[in-house]
Amino acid sequence: MASLPTPRFDQFYRHEELTQLLFSYAEALPNLVSVRSIGKSHEGRDIWVVVLTNTASGIDVDKPAFWLDGNIHAAELTACTACLYYLHQLVTSFGESDELGRQVTHLLDTRVIYMVPRLNPDGAELALADRPRHIRSSVRPYPYADEPVDGLTIEDVDGDGRILTMRVPDPHGGWKKHADEPRLMVQREPGEYGGEYFRLIPEGFVKAHNGLTVTVNKDREGLDLNRNFPSEWRQEFKQVGAGPYPASEPEVRAMVDFIASHPNIGAAISYHTHSGVILRPMGTQSDDDMIAEDLWCYKRFSELGAKATGYPAISIWHEFKYHPKDVISGTQDWIYEHLGALFWVVELWSPNREAGVENTRWIEWYRDHPVEDDLKLLKWSDEQCGGQAHVDWTPFHHPQLGAVEIGGWDKMNYWRNPPPALREREVARFPAWMNQIALSLPRLELLRTEVRALGPDSWRIRLAVANSGYLPAYVTRRALERKIVRGVMFEIHLPSGNPEISLIAGKERMEGPQLEGHAPQASLLSFLPPREVTADRAVGEWIVRAPKGTRLALSASAERAGVVRTEVSLD
Template sequence: MMKLIIKISLLVFLFGIFDGYAQQKKSDIQEEIAGLRAVGSPSNPKVQMNWSRYHDLKQMEQFYKDLQKAYPEYVKYESIGKSYEGRDIFVLTVTDFKHGDANRKPAMWIDGNIHANELQGSEIAMYTAWYLVENVHTVDFIRDLLKDKVFYIAPTINPDSREYFIYEPNNMHSSRTGRRPFDNDGDGLVAEDLYDDLDDDGQIVMMRRKTKTGKYKVDPENPNRMLMVKPGEIGAYEMLGFEGIDNDGDGLVNEDITGTYDPNRDWGWNWQPSYVQHGALYYPGTLPETQAVKKFIYAHPNIAGAQSYHNYGGMILRGPGAAEDQQFYSRKDIQVYDALGTAGAKMLPGYNYIVIHKDLYTVYGGEIDFLALTRGIFTFSNELMTSYKLFNNKEDAGLRGSDEYIDFDKYLMFGDAYVPWKEYDHPQFGKIEIGGAKKNYTRNHPGFLLLEDAHRNAAFTIYHAYHMPKLEVLETTVKSLGANLYEVNATIWNDRIIPTHSDHDVRYKIERPNLIHLEGAQVLTGMRVLNADFNETVEQRFQPAQIEVPSIEGMSAVKVRWIVKGKPANLKIIIDSAKGGKVEHQVKSEG
C-alpha cells in the first residue's frame, strides 16, 4: 500500500513537470509573425489538417506523405502488409532519428479503426503523430520525449472496412467488419449486402409504419424523437427496424447481418470459436490484417506500451477480457495500470477507467489481451465518445440512446445530425416512413468535439509513453579488496512508472532479461545485490561480465557488482534492455 501511495504521489509530481515543460518560451512568442499562438497548439503548422472531419484512405496516405516530407528527421511511414482486398496497412514511425537507434528506444504502439464504424480512432492516431512533430521545436517536453522514445502509429488496421463505412450505405452500428463475403444462410447474399438503402441517400436509418396498435408516437416538441405511449394511450406507429428489405422472403430484414465477423476476436490469447465467441473466424489470425500487425509487434520487442482506439462509451479499458484470465494480472502490474489509468480519467472528463470483463462484457481473442498477455505490454483500449461530452451531464454519461442526442442536434447541430422522416412505398411493408440519426452521429464525434477529444486522448497516450522505462546509471563505486582485486558497484535507476518487464512477462519469460555488461576489466565474478546492507547477493554464474536482471521496476533501482582483477581504468557499463533501451555509462577513473 505504501509503495502505491508513493507512486501516486510521484505521479502527481510528474504532472507538474508535464505542465512545466509545456510552457512556451518568451522567445518563441516573439518569433510569431502575426497573431497570438494558443498554448498547446502550433500556430502555423507545416502540414495543414482539418481535425474536425473524417478522412478516407487516399487523404490519410497523403497526410503520411506530407508529414514525412515536412519532418523527414522525425517521421517515416511504411506498409506493414496488405488487407484482404489488397489495401496497404500503414504505420508511421515518429521519433528523433538523429538521437539514438529508433529500434532500441522504448516504443509506444497506437492503432485505431479495427472496426469499420469506429472512425475517430484513426483521426486521433494521426493527430498524435501530427501534434508530436508540429510541436517538437516549440515544446521542450515533446523534443526530449522524441529523443528518448519512439511511436509506432497505425491509424487504421482495417482499411477495407473504413472505406466501406465512409462510401457505402451504413447505419451508426454497421459495419464492424468490412466487405469480405460471408453468406450465413445460403441465400446467395453476402456481407456487403447487409443493408438496402431504400432512397439511395447513403444513410441507413429507421423505418416506421402508422398503425393504431403501435407502441410509439411522435414527440410533439421534436419530430425526430419517437416516444413510447403510456398505458391507456393509443399508439400511432410501429417501429420496423433499420432501413431495408426481406431479400429472400424469410420474414427477416437485413438477415445477413449475422454473416459478418469481428476482427477483434481474431487474436491469439484465449481465442474461442464462433459458437463460444460470436464474430470469431476459423482460427486465431485468420485475417491478413491481424497477421500483419502481429508480425510487426513480434519484430519490435522494444514496444513497452500500447493503445488501441475504439468507440463508444467514454471508457479507458484494461484487460483481461475474460474473468478466467484475471490470474495473469498481478498486484504489481495492476498498480502500474491504476497509476496510468487514474491519470487518464483525469485527463479525459466523462471517461471512466475500468476492467473489460468486470465492468463491460467478456471478450475472447481480443487485441488488448494479445498485447498485454502474449507480449507483456502495458495496454489500454479507449472507447471514444460519450454522451457526457454533449452537455457535460454526468448523470447521462454513456447512454447512447438518451434524449441528450436529440437536444444536442437541436441546439448545436441545427438539425444536421438526423434525416427527417419522409414517406416511402416499401415493396413489402407498403406505405412507411424512413428517417433517424445519420450513420456518423452518436458513435462518432461531431466535428468540434472531435478535435478536443483527439487532443485529450493523444495527451493520454503521450503521458503513457513518457512513463515507459527510462534507465540511467545513478552511481558507481570502485573499491580495492587487496591482492590486486577490485570491487565495482553500480546502481541502475528506472525513472518512470512502467517497469522494464511486467510481472506477467517475468513469470512466463516472454522477453529476455535486462543485460548489464561491464567492459574494460578482467571480470572474475558478477552478481546482483539484493540487499547492500546485509551483503545479500545472487551470483551470475555464466558470463559474469554480463549480469542478467529479470526486471527493473518503475521508480526503483537495482544494484549490481563485479569483482575484477587489476586496477580498473576506462570502465564502461552498458545497459541493454529490450523495452528499456540501451544506455552506456563511462565510469570515472580514480585518481
C-alpha cells in the same frame, strides 16, 4: 525539404488521402517520422505504421516504445483522427522552447511512438464510400461467402449517404410517437392497445420479399477483428466474429507480428468509438483475479487519464459488458494478459454527455433508459447539430416495402462519431495523457564505467546502469509471471581472432537483475521501510586479458527499457 502538411481534423480521410498525408510528414521531417507497411489488408491495402522518434539520439528499436492504433472497427473513424492529431502535435511541438515543446522533445529523444492510425483500411473505406455500409470490422465474408438470397440487407436506400431507420405504420408494431414530440419514437407500453403504432426497420433493401415478413440479415462480413487476437480466443459459438483461428486475419496478424517483433513496446492504447470512457483490463477476469501490483498501477494511470481527459476510467469486466453473461476478450487480453504490457481501450465521444444525459450504466443504457434521456438528446440534435443527429421522417417509396418514412437517429455521423465541428475538440483531450504514459516507461541509462588494472595485461571492467523511468523495466508483474522479459543483459564485445584479448572472468553475455523504476513502492507513512532503495541499478563486471590501450565495446539492454552502448579504453 518538403513542407509540413496541415491536416483537417474535421474530415475523415480515404485510404489514398491518408497515405499521402502520412508520407508528407515523413518527407518533411525524416529525422522524426518514418512510415512503414506492416502488412496488407484483406483487399490488399497497406496497413501503415508511423514511427516517431528523434533518430539523432538512436534508432527506434533501441528505445522504450509506446504503441497506439485506431479504426480496427470499420465505422469508428474518429479513432484514426485521434492518432493523426497526436502525430501532428508531436512533430509541431518537437524542438519548441515552451513546456509542451520541452516535454515532447524529451519524449522523442528518449522514447519511440509506434502509431497505426487505421488498422482496418478496408472497413473504413466501405464506411466512407459514396453509398456507405457500416459493418463491424473486416470486409471479408465470414463465416460463409454466400450472398443472402432473401431478407433485408442494411444499406443506404435513398442515396443520401446516411443509413437511418424506416418507419412503417402497423397496428401490431412495438413503437409509437411520443405524445408531446411526434418526431420521437418511443416503446409501446405493456398491455397498451388502440393507438397509432409503427414497426421500425433498419434502412435497407429486401430480397425475395413475400409481402408479409422481413428478416434483417446479419452482415455478410461477420468478422470482428478485435476478437481475433491470440489470447483468450474463442470459437464462433462462444465469441461471435472471432474468425476461424487466432490471428487468422491479415490485419490482426500484421499487428501481432509487429508487436511480437518489437519487445520494446511497454504500453499501448487502442482507440475506438463511442461511449466517452477509458477501459482498463481485465476483460476475461475480475479485479480480484488480477495481480495486485498491476491493479494498483492500472488504477493510478487510469486516474491520471480521467483527470487529463474528463473521461471516466472503468473496468471492462466489472462495468462494460455487452451482456451480463458475456465475456469480452480482444486486444487488451493479448497485450496485457498475454504479453504483460500496459494497455487501455479508449472509447471516444459520448453524445449522451453532450446532451446532459447522466449515464453510468454504459452498455445497459442502450437496452433501456427513460424517455427523458431521448428528449434531451433530441433537444441537443436541434440546438447543437442543426437537427441532423435526429433526422426528420421523410416519405419514401421503397421498392419492396412500398410507402415508408425514413429518418431517426444518424448513428454513424453523430453517435459512432462526433459531428465534424467537435472532432478536434474530442481527440485533443488525449495527447497529455499519452505523453505521461510514454514518459513513465522504463529507460535504461548509463551511470558510469570503471576500468581498473589488475596486472600488466589484466583488467577489471565494470558497467553500471540504471532505470530512469517511473515503471520497472519489466513494466508489469504479469510479464514476470509469463516469463516475457529477462533481467538486464550485459555484454562485452570482444574482437574475434585476436589471441591477445580474452575473457578471464564473467561471461560475454550475462543476465543481471530486473530493475525497478522510481515509482514509490509504498506511501511515506508506511511502517515498513523498503528492502532495496537502489533496486533501479545494476552492475555488470568482467575481468579481461588485453594489451594496454585496447578499446572494448560494452552494452546493456532490457527489452522494454532500451539499450545502452559505450566503449572503454584499457589505460
